[in-house]
Amino acid sequence: MKLSVLIPAYERTCYKLVEDLHTQLEESGAEYEIIVLEDGGRDQVSHIANLKINDLSHCRYERRKHNVGRAAIRNRLADEAQGKWLLFIDADAKMVRGDFIRRYLAAAAEGHTLVCGGITHRETPPARDCLLRWCYDRTFELQVGLVSPQLSCFNFMVERALFMKVRFNESIMTYGWEDVLLGVGLKEQGVEMTTIDNPLLHDDADKSIRFIEKTRMSLNTLHTHESLLLRHTRLGYAVNKIRRWHMVTPARWLFFALRPLMERQLLGRHPDMRVFAAYKLGYYLSLR
Numbered sequence: 001m002k003l004s005v006l007i008p009a010y011e012r013t014c015y016k017l018v019e020d021l022h023t024q025l026e027e028s029g030a031e032y033e034i035i036v037l038e039d040g041g042r043d044q045v046s047h048i049a050n051l052k053i054n055d056l057s058h059c060r061y062e063r064r065k066h067n068v069g070r071a072a073i074r075n076r077l078a079d080e081a082q083g084k085w086l087l088f089i090d091a092d093a094k095m096v097r098g099d100f101i102r103r104y105l106a107a108a109a110e111g112h113t114l115v116c117g118g119i120t121h122r123e124t125p126p127a128r129d130c131l132l133r134w135c136y137d138r139t140f141e142l143q144v145g146l147v148s149p150q151l152s153c154f155n156f157m158v159e160r161a162l163f164m165k166v167r168f169n170e171s172i173m174t175y176g177w178e179d180v181l182l183g184v185g186l187k188e189q190g191v192e193m194t195t196i197d198n199p200l201l202h203d204d205a206d207k208s209i210r211f212i213e214k215t216r217m218s219l220n221t222l223h224t225h226e227s228l229l230l231r232h233t234r235l236g237y238a239v240n241k242i243r244r245w246h247m248v249t250p251a252r253w254l255f256f257a258l259r260p261l262m263e264r265q266l267l268g269r270h271p272d273m274r275v276f277a278a279y280k281l282g283y284y285l286s287l288r
Contacts, residue, residue: 001108002031003101004083004160008073009091011041013049017093022056024101034059036091037077040067071168071178074153078163087157093200096120103198104157114191116156117198132208132271139273150232151183151193155200162191169228176218177229184232208267216283223287238281248285255282 005021007014018034025032036053038046041063053061068076078086085108097103100117107115121137153168166185172178183193206214222229230236242251262279265272 001085001105002033002083003085003087003105003108003157004081005032005034005087005089006074006077006081007034007036007089007091008039008070008077009036009041009046009050010039010067011043011046012091013046014091015049015052017089017091017095018053018056018059018061020095021089021101022059024095024098025058028101028105030101030105031083032058033082035077035080036061037073037080038063039069039073040064069170069173070175071172072170074168074178075170078160078167081160084160085157086160086163088153088155089200090154090202092202092204093155094203096199096201100198100200103196107194107196108157112194113159113162114151114156114186114193115158116151116193116195117200118195119152119154119202120199121201122203126205128269129207129209129267130205131269132266132276133204133206133211135271135273136211136276137202151179151186153179153182154202155198158186162186162189165189172221172225174217174221174224175214176221177225180232181225181228208271212263212266212279215280219280219284220287223284235280235284239284242281242285251282251285255279255286258282 003025005025007018014036018036021034025034034053034056036050036059038050038061041047047063050061053059064073074088077088087104104115104117121134125131126134166182166189168178169181169185172181186193222233222235230239242248259279259282262275265275266279
């Protein structure tokens with residue numbers, strides 16, 4: 001059984017992640033490869049650092065000339081992979097366990113075809129201007145645990161033959177939701193996701209204002225692909241209820257009136273996740 005570890009990157013140094021994976025794979029005795037594709041970034045610092053990946057056995061780093069998007073770059077990685085199993089990992093992940101690879105290999109040996117290891121976050125608060133992302137991630141982790149009920153492309157393994165039947169939907173060119181849609185497609189193929197206690201650390205300290213921008217980008221993506229995605233989201237339940245009640249216009253006006261106050265609260269010392277949920281709902285309903 002050959003394992004292909006696939007890491008999409010965009011202006012992100014991930015040599016340490018690859019080095020840690022390489023060490024565990026060598027110790028496991030498994031046949032493997034690690035492929036990192038830089039999706040058209042122009043940052044020279046991360047590029048030069050990542051070039052060292054090519055010095056590791058069975059590892060390859062390549063920078064593509066043009067950015068193709070989060071969905072398409074993952075499909076390109078799968079196209080180039082030689083393994084029976086594909087382990088997708090985001091470039092901003094960090095290892096937290098010495099048996100990370102062994103746990104995935106054990107899951108494959110047990111016959112599981114889609115396995116998600118989950119995500120964990122730092123326990124100590126970051127700087128004040130980065131609190132929103134940390135509070136959101138920690139709240140989500142406390143609510144649902146380390147593994148989301150929806151597929152996350154941050155850290156998951158899938159049998160290549162199954163993946164190639166569905167693949168990431170390349171019509172999603174902008175930020176967010178490509179993993180949710182992949183999970184839906186695999187479920188429609190009769191594939192059940194197995195969750196295991198095998199998280200990677202996400203320690204990307206987005207500034208709060210940047211996280212709000214990324215949230216709006218994600219909501220724009222969701223709105224563009226509403227017919228495919230909305231029914232599979234928690235937000236969709238609230239949106240559809242407001243639409244049934246014919247309350248969209250009042251909700252929009254309320255959002256426009258309260259938006260500055262909500263953004264000020266979310267950028268402050270104690271960002272409230274109820275305010276953030278209301279902000280996302282109001283912003284989505286404001287889109288036309």
